[in-house]
Amino acid sequence: MIDGAEYMRDPKNRLLPVEMIKPQHLLEDQMVRDQFGWILSLVEQISRYRGHLFEDLGEFDALIAEKYGAEKGGPKGNRTYRTVDDCYAISIRVRDTLDFGSELQAAKALIDECLRGWTEDAAAPLRVIVDGAFSIDKEGLINKGEIFKLLRHNITDPKWLQAMDALRDAIRVTGSRTTPEFKMRTAPGEKQISISISLAQ
Numbered sequence: 001m002i003d004g005a006e007y008m009r010d011p012k013n014r015l016l017p018v019e020m021i022k023p024q025h026l027l028e029d030q031m032v033r034d035q036f037g038w039i040l041s042l043v044e045q046i047s048r049y050r051g052h053l054f055e056d057l058g059e060f061d062a063l064i065a066e067k068y069g070a071e072k073g074g075p076k077g078n079r080t081y082r083t084v085d086d087c088y089a090i091s092i093r094v095r096d097t098l099d100f101g102s103e104l105q106a107a108k109a110l111i112d113e114c115l116r117g118w119t120e121d122a123a124a125p126l127r128v129i130v131d132g133a134f135s136i137d138k139e140g141l142i143n144k145g146e147i148f149k150l151l152r153h154n155i156t157d158p159k160w161l162q163a164m165d166a167l168r169d170a171i172r173v174t175g176s177r178t179t180p181e182f183k184m185r186t187a188p189g190e191k192q193i194s195i196s197i198s199l200a201q
Contacts, residue, residue, distance in 0.1 A: 005017055005018075005019075006018040006019075008021060008029070046197070050180075053090075053180060057081065057090075057092065060081070061079075077092065077094040077176075077178070078091070078092060078093055078094055079091070079092050080092075085188045086185070086188060087184060087185045087186075087187065087188060088182075088183075088184050088185075089182070089183045089184070089192075090180060090181070090182055091180070091181040091182075091183070092178060092179075092180055092181075093178070093179045093180075093181060094176050094177070094178050094179075095176065095177050095179070096173045096175075096176055096177075097173070097174050097175045097176060097177055098144060098171055098172065098173060098174065099172045099174045100142060100147070100170040100171060100172065101169070101170045101171075101172050102170070103166045103167070103169045103170035104142070104147075104166075104167065104170040106163075106166045106170075107163045107164070107166035107167040107170060108134055108163075110159055110160075110162055110163035110166060111130055111150070111160070111163045112130075113159055114155075114157055114159050114160050114163065115127055115130065117159070118157075126153070129146065129149060129150065130150070132146045133146035133147045133149065133150055134147075147167065150164070150167065151164055151167060151168070181194065182194070182195035182197070183195065
C-alpha cells in the first residue's frame with residue numbers, strides 16, 4: 001500500500017497498481033499463492049518426519065547392534081524393517097550417484113572406430129544404441145542407462161574390448177542417495193503395494 005493505493009510487483013520487480021492488473025490474473029495469483037502455502041507446509045512436515053524416521057531407525061540399529069552384536073543391512077547400507085505379520089515394511093535403499101570422467105571420450109572414439117570398421121549390417125543395430133548412449137538428455141546429462149547397456153554386449157573385437165575398458169575406467173562414484181521406501185499389505189498374504197512419497201536425500 002503506497003499513498004492509499006495497492007501495488008503488486010511484476011517479474012522485473014516493478015510496482016504495478018492492482019487496478020491495472022486483469023481480474024483473472026489476480027485470481028490466478030491468489031490460487032498459486034494458496035497452493036504454495038499448502039505445499040511448503042507439507043515440505044516442512046515431510047522434512048521433519050524424515051528426521052524422525054532416520055533418528056528412530058538409527059536408534060533401533062544401535063539397540064540391535066548392542067544387544068546382539070549384529071548390524072542390520074548389507075555393505076551398502078540397504079536394509080529392511082518389517083512387522084511380524086509382514087503387512088508393513090520400510091526399506092532403506094542406498095544408491096550410488098555416478099558421473100563419467102574424460103575416459104568416456106576415449107571410449108566413444110574407440111567405439112566409432114569399431115563401427116567404421118565393421119560391415120554396415122553388423123554396425124547398424126549397434127549404431128542406434130551408441131547414438132542413444134552418447135546423446136545428451138533433457139537435463140543436459142549423458143544417458144547413463146544407455147551407456148551401461150553397451151557393457152552388456154558380448155563382442156570380442158579387441159578394439160571394442162578396449163573401448164569397454166575405457167568406459168569402465170570413466171565411471172566415477174560421486175556420492176550416494178538414500179531413499180526410504182514404504183510397502184504394505186491389507187492383510188497377510190495379500191499383494192504388497194507401495195506407499196508413494198518422495199523422501200529421497
